[in-house]
Amino acid sequence: MNLVLAALALWGLAWALNVRLANGPASGWGLTRLAVPVIFGLTLLIMWELIVRGLAVPGVILPPPSMILARIGQEGPILWADFVQTFVKGALTGYVIGCAAACVAAIAVDRSDFLRRGLLPVGSFVAALPIVGTAPILVMWYGFDWHSKAAVVVVMVFFPMLVNIVAGLSETTQMQRDQMQTWAASYWQGLWKLRLPAAMPFIFNGLKISSTLALIGAIVAEFFGSPIVGMGFRISTSVGQLALDMVWAEIVVAAVAGSAFYGLVALIEKWVTFWHPSQRR
Amino acid sequence: MRRVLLPVLSVVAVIVALWYLACVPMNMHTALTEAERAGAVVSPTGAKARRDLSAIGLALRNPAQWADTLTQAKPRLPAPHQVLVELWDTTVNKKITSKRSLVFHGWVTLSATLLGFAIGTLAGIVLAIGIVHSRAMDMSVMPWAIASQTIPILAIAPMIIVVLNSLGVQGLIPKAIISAYLSFFPVVVGMVKGLRSPAGMQLDLLSTYHASRAQVFWLLRLPASVPYLFASLKVGIAASLIGAIVGELPTGAVRGLGARLLSGSYYGQTIQIWSALFATAILAAVLVALIAGVERLTLKRMGMNG
Numbered sequence: 362m363n364l365v366l367a368a369l370a371l372w373g374l375a376w377a378l379n380v381r382l383a384n385g386p387a388s389g390w391g392l393t394r395l396a397v398p399v400i401f402g403l404t405l406l407i408m409w410e411l412i413v414r415g416l417a418v419p420g421v422i423l424p425p426p427s428m429i430l431a432r433i434g435q436e437g438p439i440l441w442a443d444f445v446q447t448f449v450k451g452a453l454t455g456y457v458i459g460c461a462a463a464c465v466a467a468i469a470v471d472r473s474d475f476l477r478r479g480l481l482p483v484g485s486f487v488a489a490l491p492i493v494g495t496a497p498i499l500v501m502w503y504g505f506d507w508h509s510k511a512a513v514v515v516v517m518v519f520f521p522m523l524v525n526i527v528a529g530l531s532e533t534t535q536m537q538r539d540q541m542q543t544w545a546a547s548y549w550q551g552l553w554k555l556r557l558p559a560a561m562p563f564i565f566n567g568l569k570i571s572s573t574l575a576l577i578g579a580i581v582a583e584f585f586g587s588p589i590v591g592m593g594f595r596i597s598t599s600v601g602q603l604a605l606d607m608v609w610a611e612i613v614v615a616a617v618a619g620s621a622f623y624g625l626v627a628l629i630e631k632w633v634t635f636w637h638p639s640q641r642r
Numbered sequence: 643m644r645r646v647l648l649p650v651l652s653v654v655a656v657i658v659a660l661w662y663l664a665c666v667p668m669n670m671h672t673a674l675t676e677a678e679r680a681g682a683v684v685s686p687t688g689a690k691a692r693r694d695l696s697a698i699g700l701a702l703r704n705p706a707q708w709a710d711t712l713t714q715a716k717p718r719l720p721a722p723h724q725v726l727v728e729l730w731d732t733t734v735n736k737k738i739t740s741k742r743s744l745v746f747h748g749w750v751t752l753s754a755t756l757l758g759f760a761i762g763t764l765a766g767i768v769l770a771i772g773i774v775h776s777r778a779m780d781m782s783v784m785p786w787a788i789a790s791q792t793i794p795i796l797a798i799a800p801m802i803i804v805v806l807n808s809l810g811v812q813g814l815i816p817k818a819i820i821s822a823y824l825s826f827f828p829v830v831v832g833m834v835k836g837l838r839s840p841a842g843m844q845l846d847l848l849s850t851y852h853a854s855r856a857q858v859f860w861l862l863r864l865p866a867s868v869p870y871l872f873a874s875l876k877v878g879i880a881a882s883l884i885g886a887i888v889g890e891l892p893t894g895a896v897r898g899l900g901a902r903l904l905s906g907s908y909y910g911q912t913i914q915i916w917s918a919l920f921a922t923a924i925l926a927a928v929l930v931a932l933i934a935g936v937e938r939l940t941l942k943r944m945g946m947n948g
């Protein structure tokens with residue numbers, strides 16, 4: 362019980378500290394902006410630990426963070442193998458293939474106004490559908506290994522990317538396109554020098570959405586069948602064994618991988634679209 | 643309208659045509675085996691001789707069996723009309739209480755989706771209001787809300803189901819929790835953006851009227867946030883549906899559209915998988931369209947041309 366009280370006291374203290382920091386004179390500083398969410402997150406973690414220990418919650422319901430961390434330390438090789446199988450082989454391959462295919466399709470669509478008017482509504486309709494549902498079919502077609510996961514990712518990523526690229530390619534004004542024409546630019550020159558750069562904010566928006574979708578697709582597809590390695594496989598079997606610390610360990614890895622992937626894409630975006638108002642400070 | 647209708651219809655027609663075309667090579671191997679068993683003459687005799695040949699080559703050498711590829715019971719790729727017939731059979735021709743009825747399974751999934759969506763949306767709006775009014779909350783919670791969108795939170799679905807199951811909570815609630823969780827963050831992020839959307843001049847105007855914080859909220863911030871709310875509702879409902887479907891996977895195939903997908907994949911009932919997939923697609927489209935309709939009506943009544 363003391364531990365629970367300690368957790369509540371900690372919460373009060375940390376919250377008071379955050380209120381002071383946020384409303385104090387230092388609230389504009391970069392360091393404070395970083396410190397406040399970090400304090401909040403750490404407080405939650407410590408409270409989790411204290412309350413789970415204080416109330417003696419069994420590990421099969423909610424393991425404390427220290428146990429999860431210990432598991433991550435112990436099971437490094439297994440977690441790494443799962444990460445390679447699901448993220449590098451499944452998600453990343455599918456992501457690259459899907460985005461490349463969407464690029465090619467978008468340029469093909471872009472050449473014809475009829476296709477654009479026809480494919481764009483269909484594309485945005487499909488992009489809103491629960492495409493993870495295709496996972497059982499694709500697992501049946503491509504087998505249990507990472508190929509089927511990559512295929513699910515390709516399908517999931519393709520339509521959001523297509524819609525974003527096509528929308529981005531129509532971002533230039535008529536006047537800019539006319540200007541290219543007066544310089545006798547060919548279609549490809551106009552695309553390469555004017556319209557593709559102008560489409561970059563949209564393309565990166567699609568890439569960022571897809572980066573999240575890719576990992577979700579690869580993990581959920583493993584629930585429908587996988588070899589005995591992979592993050593989704595490990596999650597579903599560990600849940601079956603009530604080894605919840607292992608499940609949480611996988612979730613931590615997935616979270617870190619997901620945010621790192623997203624962060625990397627955002628970083629490249631910053632570097633490529635430095636001219637865009639949203640990137641200027 | 644007509645400017646869009648013709649291209650869309652022709653794109654859909656091309657997709658259906660390609661689908662039919664793909665059925666032939668996809669199902670050719672089994673079609674040839676069955677035809678041979680029935681006594682027909684097929685070009686390389688013996689399943690063993692055909693095993694390593696390409697499906698397209700086989701299809702070209704045996705045009706007589708093309709029709710067979712479209713009528714199999716367990717095809718690798720069912721033809722569009724087979725899926726439509728199955729959809730019709732399992733929705734209209736079955737009693738809705740039957741376990742084979744897609745309406746029954748659809749309702750199981752839909753109820754979890756809607757409950758979770760309602761919880762997630764309400765919680766999201768409440769948190770967003772808190773974030774807009776408290777600077778400390780904004781700085782502590784908002785970075786985490788944004789970061790949480792980059793991580794595959796769907797991965798925790800099986801754990802939630804099993805843990806709640808061991809606590810004695812079953813059925814609707816665990817799935818609804820996953821749905822709520824998935825629709826929660828888009829709503830928070832969208833609503834915070836929306837509640838902050840009034841320009842400084844508008845806020846200044848209200849403060850010259852000596853409006854209280856509550857009045858600013860009800861008269862300015864809340865109405866201004868409505869377009870943003872609807873945008874995130876559309877994302878949220880689609881996420882909720884996915885959450886409910888994935889939530890049905892780990893309990894084994896019992897009931898719900900996710901269970902139909904899973905049991906179909908266990909028993910190789912491809913037509914069942916495809917019909918369940920189309921049912922989810924139709925459900926998602928209807929839900930998003932409903933919200934879009936409410937959005938249009940609301941924005942019209944409010945005098946915004948959304």
